[in-house]
Amino acid sequence: MPAPHTISHDVLIAGAGPVGLFLACELRLAGCSVLVLEHMREPHALLKALPFGLRGLTVPTIESFDRRDLLGALEERIASRSVSAAAHWMQQARRPAGHFAGIQFFHDQIDSEQWPYRLPGPVSHFAADMASIEAVLASRAGSLGVEIRRGCGVEEFEQSTNGVTVFAGGEAFQAQWLVGCDGGRSIVRKAAGIAFAGTDPDFTGYSVQVKLAGPEMPKPGRHYTATGMYTFAAPGTIGMVDFDGGAFHRGDPITREHIEAVLRKVSGADVRVTDLELATTWTDRAFQATEYRRGRVLLAGDAAHIHSPLGGQGLNLGLGDAMNLGWKLAATIRGNAPAGLLDTYARERQPEAARILDWSRAQVALMRPSPSSRALEAIMRDLIDTRDGATYFAKRVWGVGLRYDLGHAHPLVGRSAPNFEFDDGTSLNQHLRTGLGILLDFDGCDALRSLARRWDGRIQYVASDAKDRLGVTALLIRPDGIVAWASGVNGDEINAASSLSKWFGNPLRNQDVMLR
Template sequence: MNMPTPEYHDVLIAGAGPVGLLLACELRLAGCSVQVFERASEPTTPLKRAPFGLRGLSVPTIESFDRRGLLAALKARIPGREIAAAAPWMKDERRPGGHFAGIDFFMDRIDQTQWRYRLPHSAAPMAADLESIEAVLTDRAEELGVTIRRGLGVSGVEVADDDVTVRAGEETFRGGWLVGCDGARSMVRKAAGFGFTGTDPEFTGYFARIELADAAMLEPGHHDTSNGTYIFDLPEMIRMVEFDGGACHRLQPITRDHVQAVLRRISGTQMEVTALGLATTWTDRAYLATEYQKGRVLLAGDAAHIHSPLGGQGLNLGLGDAMNLGWKLAATIRGDAAAGLLDSYQRERRPVAERILDWSRAQVALMRPSRSSQALRAIVRDLIATRDGATYFAERVWGAGLRYDLGERHPLVGRSVPDFELADGTRLDDHLRTGGGLLLDFDSRPTLRMLASRWRERITYVACAAKERLGLSAVLVRPDGVVAWAGETTPDDQDVHEAASRWFGEPQETLRAS
């Protein structure tokens, strides 16, 4: 009996979480056909809602959502009352801007003037729940024509020279490329034979809704003890860290008796937990894929890197992968990619993950219940309270200092392009909605217009003055919002041409001539 030939898609994506969905949107925006399959049969769970699903969104993430016209939809969907209840610090008179190992840095100590290319109206971090993030991305993906199949987990991968065949559930899928966005226990990563190395966990973390016989016995707030850390948010939320080598993460049921025993050990009290609601565990295991691509298989998000959720870096790291990979993979599929473009995905994103994993490990070092760690913690607390200290930590936690090494001398190259307010009433982000590149010319030079026309299907030319141009004459921007070239004086057309060729491939005139 002849089996039907599976329908072909340019890209198969395993995982319909935020990373897989954003990647699907980016690829579809560029005209690729995309099939997404997800192991979970239902898109929502209580763990995706606040407070358990609450996530801090970094500056690069918010900028990416704004550039694709998704930010307003996300803000409209976020359940404000639930977010406020899950993050009571948002109502504090002196508002924290984030934390490092539980040590807050405050908004009034952050000196944003130290960030040369940050405009006054630039994006600021915000909180959102996973359910809202995924709903907005699902709506956009379906609007763009992405096919999403749920209840199908990867069980096999076969990679050939020209395509990839995936077995998911009882079905077979075929595509030109496969991207694993299927989480920390990625079947794509395992099936395709990617290396995955790092450091094993030192602790088990707990996040639970509890009822106490006498809540007055437990002081609210953050507490470091000789046995670990606990954070009690009235009236019923408890977070705990116990340095047990990760022994209790997914290895035994989270029962009322177990949570009570851990709370008693860490707090040094005889608290009675009368009821246990929703609860989850996590660890500080920090692992990184040895490579992000093997032939026609790529990894993104938690499939490529895992670490503790301290500081809220994981989701943002994965969404950054999706923005970086989408346009590069699409250009490769179209056949107009610059030489080595897809290789730059790993070259740019893996070092970012390495830094985040070490950032996570450094926080663990400060949280250990030892005298030396607590002594170091006191020093870091003093440093983070200074203006320069708070600014440094905010730059790292917010992602405001992210810069890829693109081999260019100008300090803006490799950074996120500022959202210039243009004289025609638009913002720069408005011109990145369609997912193409952008050449912004503040001085309306005919030579730059002619140059951009050679890549007219890949680069939009915008000639317009700006309210504040930061001393620039023109900037060339990649589809992911990263500056590829910047000039402060009359630009050398050859320099712009070389930068455009490097990131957008050969100009159309050359392609037609060949």
């Protein structure tokens, strides 16, 4: 093995995709030194661009980007690229809000008043292309001082009780921690000996850009057939599913002849593919790492979980991993993390991934070309077309129902904090851009102000009334925007102190502020 590289970092991240870049930004925001190692030499790829790079962003992702001042840059970029026009489902009279196995629901059906833990008003969500997401994250990472080495993928590593030595691109790099954000075939996960358990695929999915000739053309839109499913957007963008047990995925080369045969089989149209411009395959394989941490090695994103792209949950799930992990790993590196803080990463994120994997499996069951699936589809369409049904599916697809079990009965605890609008004109999300936790005190309680001073440097104390408090007097909000403690009455400072210790460690020793 080569001698270790002379520069040592706090964290090495394998993979410069959106998850790796977002995690790198989170760690640098907290003052950690970070090196990202990426095996691809160039960040650009055709499948990251429109139309195949289009991804729906869930509410937790949008909130996280807003809390780190990334949302404006992303919105500006996708507006200039006419991203909405590239989405075939947007070309409808009613505004689509998402789908379940291709069965759409619409904004005018959704009753957001059924979500009392959120502030009144519209719930924002939108689509963005992968190229734009990565460009915005890479720009932020660069401005924060993150070093990215492209064409330098992780090959293997050695870990000890004190750190990790990573071998990549003919060099050796040292760090305290290694995080694998290197995709579904993660080298980091495999080298760490972490098992990947789940269910094998039912189908091979195809995303292709083609030129077509008659005598028939596929019908525009999404269609279930007796042999599979396909989506067609003229003149030649096609997504299709062939229930072959995933046999073709990453097998033989994708040829024009093969795509024509599958298209004719699935659509039933007498159509010819005259030119194959771009093609990729995917499956509904659904697997999850049995551990998210082994020693000083952690996993996030597709390295920790994979599933079909149905419903656009995978990217959002990985970005949620990064937001959850970043501040916890940084506190561990700084040495002020309470006992077991890093273990809460897997405890919170593994169940969320398991739910998404089951959500994906349920959609596959509905898509199978069988009489029972078609009967179930008809019932599901009726349910989604109701106000309660559309609201339920929006809650799941948009991610507004996300709640971690933090052992507190208050309905806000464990949820994403509402973006309160304060009397001074600021919002909660703006205060979260420092990457610190927040003790939010609507009534300016002296005891809470004194308490906050004991954790100065780890949290901000924000004392301001808001347009709508949602019935609370004070909140403790983690750096990732999750509510850790909530009070509906004054005089609950003892519980606030306990929650501060639980999430932010012991108070500063040079402070001697006692509650009275």
